[in-house]
Amino acid sequence: MTRRDARAVGQPLPSRWDRGVFHEVASRSWPAAEAVLPKLSRSADHGLLWFGVAAGMAAAGGRPARRAAVRGLLSLGVASATVNTLGKRAVRRKRPVLDAVPVIRQLSRQPFTTSFPSGHAASAAAFALGAGLQSRRWGVALAPLAWSVAFSRIYTGVHYPSDVLAGMALGAGAAFAVRGMVPTRDQLGPQARPRADAPALPGGHGLVVVVNGAAGTGGEALRQAREALPDAEFVECEPDGKELSEQFEAAAVRARALGVLGGDGTVNTAVATAVRHRLALAVFPGGTLNHFAYDLGVHTVADAARAVAGGDAAAVDVARFRPGPDGPAGHFVNTFSLGAYPDLVRVREEWAPRIGGWPAGLLAAFQVLRTSQPVEAEINGRHRQVWLLFVGNCGYRGLGLAPVRRHDLADGLLDVRMVYAGHWARIRLLTAALTGSLRRSPVHSAARLHRLRIDGLRPGVHLAYDGEVVPAAHATVELDKAEGGLTVYRPLPDPEAG
Template identity: 65%
Template sequence: MRTMVSSWDRSLFQQVAARHWPGGDRVLPKLSRGADHGVLWFGVATGAALLGGRSARRAALRGVASLAVASATVNTLGKRSVRRVRPVLDVVPTIRHLARQPFTTSFPSGHAASAAAFTTGVALENPAWGLALVPLAASVCFSRVYTGVHYPGDVVAGALLGVGAAFAVRGVAPTRSQLAPPARPRAEAPALPGGRGLVVVVSRGSGQRAASRPDPVPGIRAVLPDAKIVECSEGDSPADVLERAAAAAGGGALGVFGGDGTVNAAAAVARRHGLPLAVLPGGTYNHFAHDLGIESVADTARAVETGEAVAVDLVRVDGLRFLNTFSIGAYPDLVRVRERWAHRIGAWPAGVLAAVHVLRTAQPVPVRVDGRKRRLWMLFAGNCVYRGLGVAPVRRHDLADGVLDVRMIRGGRLARTRLLTAALTGGLRHSPVLRTARVRRLRVEDVPAGTHMAYDGEVAPAPRSLTLEKENEALVVYRLPD
């Protein structure tokens, strides 16, 4: 059987070599070289991350992770377990030969594995984009036979391995379609065809890149032509504008275009007036909108027109409320430093530099948590349970689970080093530096003067004592059904 397969493989290889393929001599050798070391796919991923939205970045990241797993498997197991000699190039026209011939064994094809892994990974996150990449991936696979560096069987085996790697990554990191739908409790909200009865407050100051972004108003009018749009200029008080918009909404709904800080302010106003909230993502970080399942203004418009809505939790902190997260310690310092530098160098570079600065200069904060004295690098509280271990929460499955996700990084000798070591070795969940809890209420006292707190991206001086308390299903928000 093995002899028959090998004979078929070699015969098919010779048929490809003997046939003239129009345009192949000019294109396929270059394409094969361009895919060396995954460069082609890293370029596609970089382009998607820079030019696409959040969905594009997720698909690109999944594709790269799948490629990495496939490449590691090929190089550590595949090449070493089946030491097949490369094809003899005598039957392949010289014009097709690669300038640099590979020196590793032939089975399986690493290029095919990478192409199939990246494309399958992208397709699992976004089927349409994955389908668009299939011709490119197939061309890379065929180019390996065309240039004479692999037998067809090597390519088929590599492609199957790549597909398996993408599904293995999905088993560890589920796609959005696999995750449980966030904000499960359905709620009553008026259907507003064309946005009639919806008053949308547009905050142009949301996000570090607001000045360079196009005017959002035409895009909102295109999908919600009957909505009333109120623009919040730089000199306006967002709270006052939101209050006037809520009063004008009557029995309709309040909408807000902006980032998490603006959405936080709008949520408080909507709850006070008993109005459903329509969130139109428009900031640098739109964590609440994305956890809600809203990727674009068009998503919100469809939910508003059909009256699809859910109830979500809020957290009350004395006179404030938050939708996403609250923290004391290193994170508020990081936000303040990042905001100071972001207008000069951009949000992402500023975030990296701020993290380095805070890691080097931050000191533990002595506080009393639920009556117990602690010295903490950071106290984090999330509105509902976040995915992700340790101190780097990722996203939420459910926005109405009734609990606070509390994480505390304790101060002490070599605390930062121990925390970093635990993260790198995969033992973060069991690190003695990290404490986690899920509670409905949290009391924080004896906060030192000058300490800052952060909530939904906003930073403010922290009071001497404060209480975090859940408000279950306190806000109605428009959201598309799953």
């Protein structure tokens, strides 16, 4: 097609600079590139290269690398959605003509989508920068690979330079958008830590710790806890909900303070027992997810052991939910939700035994975002159709739908965030996140409340609290707070931290 033909049908044309750089790359000899760049370009189809890199990071690099990998994949997902729903449809540029590109460089399967922007370049920039915003070391390590993938798209003749530059810009924007919605912990200030009285237990004498034997990092955490608190009693049990509850009740009878080693679901069971028996609770991070422990400032077993030995504790809020007027109250110390998130947890738990926890979480997120249906209910007296209802125990910091940290665990408030259903709700939400206007988006709302009432839940709707998912037992659910209802050990703030 000539430039005149393209102009006649309204197709955007490459600039003189675009054509000049493209032909310069095509005509120049690139030693060793012919054996590498075409294969690298093909390996990045559908993001497969980056999924493989993420798996390698998670397997070899420990928790920091896993966090960087997850952030990279989330950024890639946002970039891919933006390119495919907005970019490709807005600018319908033809692919470059391959006459000037040596046959040995050309891909065996030529892409059939439009040329602008480059999805491969967007995914590469999004993954590398997203991981780099979590870990600078990983960002530096991934940058050459991301640049090579982006350049390979020009080298193999499937994109003009401006396609690649625009794709990289979109990928970078996606990474910063994810950081805006899910801030890294070092973006947020230190937590408020109100003091409370708790018994000092040197060596752990008088502390009974119930250990979830199936917790994600429980074996190593248990070894460390035994070494740090040799006089404490440790009770190991299987992750059956009934057995856990019975073990906590038995431990509470003979303990001066109660301990729990496990993830957030196990901690939830411990909280109910500690509140009922008015015991201080020691939380040892030993699960796949440890949100409550981290928000307390308990990042390691050593942090918890030091607090127990010194009697350093805080009074924190416990949120409650009651199904129906006469139903038994449940507790949560992190989050309560309905809609997409319970579906995500349910799908994740189904896949986790086969492929592992965090890969299952990522795959579940992609499926749920594509297939979830809105929930219809009355929320504080107003009829709503919501894709997601999130309720946090105390105010979470950070913008968006995935807040990550609480500054004050005793503010007496519920952090309520909703995404309303409607035409193009998810696309509008994504656009608002990318443009920095999430707070003003008509499909998203946020409020801090003392109480919340949900009526009209239909049978089959699932609720999630602290990672556990259950079917709604009643059409009505009421939520409120027990302010300062739990005393929990936490280390004193570091005076040198400012």
